[in-house]
Amino acid sequence: MRGPERRTRGVPDGTPPPTPSTPARPEGAAPRRPGDRPDSPPPGPAGRTPDTAPQAPPANPAANTAPVVCPGCGAENAPGRTLCVRCALLLNPGPPPAVRPPWWRRIISRRRPRRGHEAGARPRRRRRAPRLGVPLALLLVLAAVWFALPHLSGLLGLAKEETGAPESMPPTACHGSSAAKGHAAGAAFDGFNNRYWAPEETGDAAGEFLECEFDTPVRMLKMVVFPGTSARTDEFLTQARPARLVAELTAKDGTTKTKTIRLKDQAGQQTFDVRGSQTVRVRLTVDSAYGTGKGRRVAVAEVEFFGHRS
Template structure:
């Protein structure tokens, strides 16, 4: 068994990575592989034979006073062995085996391994001294030893019959989380299915799981849509007016000419057509207040503004010579026959007077004079020019 150095889980002898945490097992103790031959031990060299040394006389240890030490037993101290006398007759350069062959040539001994010389008797060692009598010296402190992790036993049979590793294909046990060869995770998380296109749009692109409030969100969405539809039906005119007004402000304008013009009354030499001829030196002259000028159009359009030039001329000296309107009513008729009424006030000065409108499907516009300034005998109320603008 090989224990994991990180979590202590027991693993097989052939595993390289831990099955619980995926740590590398190479830092743990290396197991002994079976089938590995042991190296032979070296045979000691035979020592040369030496003559036995005489035993030395044992004398009791004495104190400095000459008396033997009390409580101490006599110790045997071996004397140095005398050196063997040199034999002048023996020549070390002569081989004894060759000399024996020369002396007995007729007897041929059988070849065999040479006899190993007997080991000399070792001298007796003196008895060890009592450790209590020896002085105590300095010692090194002991090295701390870490406790070994407790290894949990595993079953003897660890045949890897589980699914193979998705990375290297090595079979592993069913309970392992990481591969025993490459430490790849064995439990691969499944990829979620692709979302439909409408789920990629906000606010539907958020992934949800079952029972996380999806039904409540759908109910609130349906209620919100139903409320918007109901509000549209209830406030449709107001909503349409706001929508068209925004378009009027953001869009452009263009002048549109009426296809026909009529007046309820006109002064001699100042017909109703003079109010739409594009010139400000001619004017429509109303003989009295209450007279009206009606302009009709061939196709309905979105009326966004009306420009009115009052007085007989735009020059200040000529402007004061004639009567000019100061208040009038605008009656706008749409294609469905509905009439929109608006009262406008004009400034008593030369130049154009702009009136902003915002009415769709206009078919005709009627200008009714209500008040005027500078009236007198033989001085009709003059309207120099009337221009209409549509939305583009």
Template sequence: PSPSDADRARSLLVPVADPEPRAPAEPAVAPVLPGRPDVQRPQVRTPGPEFGTDGGVPCPWCGTPTRPDRHFCARCAMPMAGRAETPGRLPWWRRLLIGRDTQTPWAGDRPRLRRGFGAILTWVVAAVVLTLVVTLVFKADDGYRAARDHFAKRASVVPDSFKASRSFPGHKPDLAFDTYSNTWWGPGVTQSGEGEWLEAHFEEPIRLLDVVITPGVSKQADQRSESARPHRIEATVTAADGSKSTKMLTLDQAAGGQSRKFRVGDAKSVRFTIRSSYGADDKKQVAIAEIEFFGRSNSNS
């Protein structure tokens, strides 16, 4: 075509604006992420009445009738025996031996804590009991021997030999062990005779239970003033193994024999040393009329 035709054709065109961009269409359903399938939850159903429960035993916890042959309730699963009876409070000595309550508490219950003076007292009592038990274990032999000595029948024991620190002429130490109370031993010195001693010796070791001492020249009360009389006497016991023990004997001013517990075992010799005297003066010497030993009778063996 000629240029005129082209211009003519262009003049016939109607100018049209460019079309605007369209907005995206909104979806009918909002997009969602893929989800996990829900697990089907169990349905809790109330148990219905059991077959044969008509006239059954009511549960002590919830009252549901239950067959007599069941030990637990079909509804609440609690024991048909009911609640356990709470035992009474035990005496303190049984609680001390049993210890703390070992019963398992119910869920939600907290056992009572023992605090304060009660707990301290429990520990003190336990310590005292333990001390007594240990003491009894180690002293059982001594306790048995003491009990046997207490109930044993006594028999006189005569020493085999005698000696003294000094003796008044005609009053040797053997006269104090001759079983006669009208003979006596004296050191032959005036005043109290402190430090003077009289000793008895045994050939075989022997257990001595008691000793009877008659102070003065006689057991007669009207002869007490004729001599000084021992007041405190120190008894030194020599055992078979050579060991020595000492006992202090205190006598009264009364006339006659005075018994004292001795309780020594395996004695080989006993020395009586005068420490003080009654009625001592420059014209009197101390005197001992009799010393008697007593041990177990052979009938106790």
């Protein structure tokens, strides 16, 4: 007796069971061994294969460069640095700036830049024209020295007088328009400031004068005046004092030079710049005075001149 037959669900009787299907091989494809490259690129981004090796980064050109040594402290610095890591000194200051030559060298060496010759051209010899600048300058200097020789001694003497200390120039003769008894004009030039000259008339004494002469011409530079009767303050106010004097300098050739001198109402010396060349005579005229009144005369204790002998 047969047992019950086993049937496959959905498969008719007598039909063999289906076998698993295999992928179809493309035409012309041969079997590939392990390790061989595939015939077609795998899926994914174009131009990228899984076995493509990553590219190495570019080599650093400064890696093989020698370190920069600081000229100041000797420390080694990485290539490409501008300042030293230790002392901050400039590592590559560059070429020094060009020094401009002096003006006289630029004038002498002023030349036009030479132009190069073309290939195959034969350079022509040029005759250099004589330079007249230097000989002409030498001639001008020699001419100036030749014409200045007669005046050189005078110029040197003038410079010596201006730079040297002035000397005392006492007059050889002096007189006044008038003089009170015991107060002659010579008292104003005797070197003592406790004796004085006073005119005979009392009051403002406008127009009264002192006059002195020199035996040789002098170059006048300064004048010192002691107004009043004395350089001491307790005796200074006993008489009137000149407030303004007019100095008239007469030269050897007869020309005159006038200067007004304003004095302070105080005891002691007062210095003034009074300049005159070849001076042979000086007149001091009283123009106004301090402390005038009845029975008071204008007094001048001392007058001194300073300069150089001509």
